Amino acid sequence: MQVNELIIKTGWKNVTTSSNTSREIEGAFVGDLLSFVMGNGDTDNAWITIQAHINVVAVAVLREFSCVIVCENIDIDKSVIEKANEEDLVIISCSLPIYECSKKLIELGI
Amino acid sequence: MYYDLHIHSCLSPCGNDEMTINNICNMAIIKGLDLISITDHNSTLNLRALKKISESTGIKIIYGVEVQTIEEVHILGYFKTLEEILVFQKWLDDNIIKTKNKPEYFGNQLIVDENDKVINSYDNLLLMSINCNIEECCKTIHKYGGKVVLAHVVDRTNSICTQLGFIPKNLKFDGIEIKNFEQKEKVENIHPWLKNKFWFINSDAHQLIDISERENFISKESLNEFWR
Numbered sequence: 528m529q530v531n532e533l534i535i536k537t538g539w540k541n542v543t544t545s546s547n548t549s550r551e552i553e554g555a556f557v558g559d560l561l562s563f564v565m566g567n568g569d570t571d572n573a574w575i576t577i578q579a580h581i582n583v584v585a586v587a588v589l590r591e592f593s594c595v596i597v598c599e600n601i602d603i604d605k606s607v608i609e610k611a612n613e614e615d616l617v618i619i620s621c622s623l624p625i626y627e628c629s630k631k632l633i634e635l636g637i
Numbered sequence: 638m639y640y641d642l643h644i645h646s647c648l649s650p651c652g653n654d655e656m657t658i659n660n661i662c663n664m665a666i667i668k669g670l671d672l673i674s675i676t677d678h679n680s681t682l683n684l685r686a687l688k689k690i691s692e693s694t695g696i697k698i699i700y701g702v703e704v705q706t707i708e709e710v711h712i713l714g715y716f717k718t719l720e721e722i723l724v725f726q727k728w729l730d731d732n733i734i735k736t737k738n739k740p741e742y743f744g745n746q747l748i749v750d751e752n753d754k755v756i757n758s759y760d761n762l763l764l765m766s767i768n769c770n771i772e773e774c775c776k777t778i779h780k781y782g783g784k785v786v787l788a789h790v791v792d793r794t795n796s797i798c799t800q801l802g803f804i805p806k807n808l809k810f811d812g813i814e815i816k817n818f819e820q821k822e823k824v825e826n827i828h829p830w831l832k833n834k835f836w837f838i839n840s841d842a843h844q845l846i847d848i849s850e851r852e853n854f855i856s857k858e859s860l861n862e863f864w865r
Binding site for chain 1: 799800805
């Protein structure tokens with residue numbers, strides 16, 4: 528599934544202006560400790576997290592994630608969105624808790 | 638001056654109840670330390686007693702607190718005066734995520750006077766985060782006249798490297814706390830851009846026995862430089 532398809536099917540919001548929405552999502556990775564995500568995340572995964580620090584952008588780019596999904600409606604600072612735009616990384620904001628968000632992705636066949 | 642600038646008192650739930658202010662100061666004196674800081678989690682309520690004991694025993698102190706940011710990173714805020722840190726405390730009180738302590742799980746949070754008498758016990762859990770990101774926390778410490786030292790930077794829990802992967806390039810801070818000199822090399826290798834930072838080796842003691850020995854030295858000039 529592509530990132531744009533996920534956005535349409537879930538109604539979750541792309542908070543960036545990144546145009547990289549045709550990227551394929553091959554799977555999903557859940558984690559909030561960035562050191563762990565840096566060491567264990569897989570390319571082309573959607574990364575589900577409640578961490579919204581600016582380092583999230585660097586870690587997502589490094590691991591070549593297809594997008595980042597920030598759960599629980601957590602505030603994403605303007606500086607983080609600007610950095611994501613610069614890197615053409617899609618950050619999606621979702622109101623669901625991580626578990627419910629993961630279930631939704633499974634339901635959609637990811 | 639031989640120092641240990643990261644010691645928890647009985648106010649920290651994880652701190653041993655024997656970590657009263659007299660016990661800490663006297664143990665530090667026995668160990669030959671000249672300068673200490675008591676840095677409880679998100680609270681400065683035992684620092685009035687520390688000021689009095691410092692005046693009566695002559696041990697030098699820095700007013701400190703260990704702040705937990707929303708990313709669950711621990712940073713140390715150091716202040717020159719009690720007045721400054723108490724103003725900062727007001728900001729901590731306004732921004733900490735509030736939940737009641739359960740002493741049977743987390744431990745006691747004891748407020749003591751200069752005679753080690755327990756005068757109160759703090760109700761809200763001090764192990765919670767401040768509801769602000771690390772940049773905001775550092776900015777606020779600076780705004781109130783303090784200095785920021787990143788606590789135990791390569792520890793597996795609550796360190797900036799664990800929580801955030803690495804030290805963000807634009808983060809404004811003053812010093813880095815490590816456990817030994819090998820860690821300094823490790824941190825410098827990952828962050829070659831780090832320049833003009835002060836390096837501190839502290840104990841992060843939660844019980845008396847763990848307070849540093851007379852091993853880590855900072856000159857008066859370096860300390861003045863740190864405050865500049």
